[in-house]
Amino acid sequence: MTADIETNSNTTNSHTLETQDVKLVDVAIVGGAMTGATLALSLKKLSEKLNRPLKIALIEAHKPGSEHPGFDARSIAIAHGSIFELKRLGLWSKLAHLGTPIENIHISDRGHFGMTELNAEDFHLQSLGQVVELERVGQVLFKQLEASDVQLHCPETLAHVEAQVDCQLLTLNDGTQIKTALLVAADGVNSKVRQAFNLPLEQVDFEQVALVANVETDKPHNNWAFERFTNTGPLAVLPMAPLKGDPRVSLVWALTPSEAERLQSVAKDEFLAELQQAFGFRAGRFTQVGERFSYPLLMSHMPRPIYHRTVFIGNAAQTLHPIAGQGFNLGLRDLVSLLDVVKQRLLAEGEAVDLGSAKLTHTYLKSREKDRFSTMTNVEFLVRGFSNDHWPLVVGRSLGLRLLSWLPPLKVPVARAAMGWKSVS
Template sequence: MANPNELADLASSTQINEVDIAIVGGAMAGATLALGLAELAKQQASIGADAPIKIALIEAHKPSNEHPGFDARSIAISHGSIFELKQLGLWQHLDPLATPISNIHVSDRGHFGMTELNSESLHLPYLGQVVELEAVGNKLFSLLEKSDIALYCPSRLHSVEARIDSQLLTLEDGQQISAKLVVAADGVNSKVRQAFKQPLEQVEFGQSAIIANIHTEQPHAGWAYERFTQTGPLALLPMADNKGDSRLSLVWALPPEEAERLLTAPKSEFIDKLQQAFGYRAGRFVDVGNRFSYPLTLSYMPRPIYHRTVFLGNAAQTLHPIAGQGFNLGLRDVVCLIEVLKQVLANPEGQAGKDVGSSELTHLFLERRKTDRQGTMNSIEFLVRGFSNDYWPLVVGRNLGLRLLSWFPPLKAPVARRAMGWNQGE
């Protein structure tokens, strides 16, 4: 990292790039927002706006399996999120990389509760889709490089200086960007949040997650699984077949000491333990790829806005992966911000008459995201606490709930809609 004196010398001889919106962090949320805003700028230009919005994106890493946001993980994109990505003009580029989820099986290990959700019974082509982050990262960055976005990558943020009518961002190489609005999409350890000394609340679950790709003897046929065990939830997502090889993406919540042990255990031991915990609904597990682990916490900013600054995605909230809602919630942040920007820019005077970093915009975003954001975080915490607990009234209650969904199919519709990212509320 350059020292402050070197940066001062560089800055004094560097022209400041003035933009309307500077996005810090170019993983899923940041890249999606940048491309959505680039499309908005095109729409402005097409209707003759005097000054379409100018966007800059700052990202420290090129996409690779070393990228913290575009690594070896897979994520589930809900039906509702796919609708939003289509509206942004992005899904057509990601669709070839995706594997449909046709069925979801939910069970409680050692108890009688289980239920299924099926796309066919809901008259849908799929319940969601699974994508591998590294492949998605490469595709999104190829689109960014072809756009009119000022892309600073690889480049790291050094500091942010709050000004009355802008924010001044200085990069580690001395380049400077002046922005009317800064969007922090730089993850749970957001440098923007730290620079402004904004609080972050954290809830520890006492669990660590092991993630890996599992190879199975039989085809997955589009099934996804959520299995609740005594140590925590275990999820398997269908992945694209690789040379005829059926693969599932694993997220397995365990006590930290057990996760650490299994992370380096021989493959045969790991597979045996996983098979014992999960059962044989997906057939026999025959191999496992590289294993990774990270601690599970709920981290969130009580107030994800600041002067001329909006926080979204993992910078605003990082969820337990129990229901696969992390990116889906972050995408709703992205969509909301774009809608708010459209509203602020839609005035007779054009963009020159409106300030995209105004308190009007940041507070409108905060208000519109409050219900969905808080409701989703509460639901995730309830699931984690409720299904990682052997207190017998909770065990009976949750298993009766799962059984009722199986016995009375009409009850599945609202559950399925929420799982697919609909009815979230703003």
């Protein structure tokens, strides 16, 4: 089967490109954001550990910028369980200096009596997770990639892919051709690899838009994170490293599409006033806001995130509502499962291993079924349960949050999910 990737009018069609020598690799990864870059580096470390050289290619359309304005970088929370995995992969030591610890999480229901807290010390931990700015992480990961022998094709895009019996044949927009035993799609929700093979994607539209910004406050956050549920959706405030000495936090605010459009365009003072009214003063007074971004909130997933000699991971396999902050954490568990399957095949089959075999891809598929299903189901439940003012749900969720405060043992499963302990239990 062959498939062309849609390109714009300024891009040369793959069939007219000059013929070049074909590069042969064991694994080609399309998409070099956090998940794809982490996988490439982890595969290299695995091959060195097992003394089994692997040829790895990484194709990514954009390089991380060398500089970025202090308010414009998106941030994510890396759960405690994910940090455990990044340490095991030998990567966290390179990223730790970029993290801001989450020591406490305050959860509340706006306008109602329900609230509770999760505290790291209650679980004998230094933190429940770390907040990092994606662009700064990208710069660190790409420096490591450039210092490795990973075949890095960046900035470059996929123009054409052809499924052959013993490989996937990739053609890039610059004419480079790559034959790979295993193709890994880590290229996001609009995956070009998925579209090229016309594979199904199921979506749930929550009819919400996430408004994202970095915000300065008039007092230190003291490593508190906040999740406040409103009738339009959750409002999350995450601690960040100060900028030029000024305390700041990362904001993710779920709104109706019309409200998000309005709040993205109002004057900064008006935006800060409405944010203050919606959130309250637990984080102090909001004093400044950077550039505001927005994106629709959908939950999407591929029913079968595999294809002939192809595996889909991270946002290419599924995207989550940010209500529980589990997007990257679930994607990291994807790549850790893939690494475990690759390791098993390398140890069992040695030099004769076929990393793109149906046995490998189906073993990976089976390893991810339970975690993917339970995580997506739990996230959808949270969104449905906390994004409306239907009074039976209001009473139920408020009572549930209060019970967590009154009966601390009930917090354990909540904390385990928040910290991504599935992978270390």
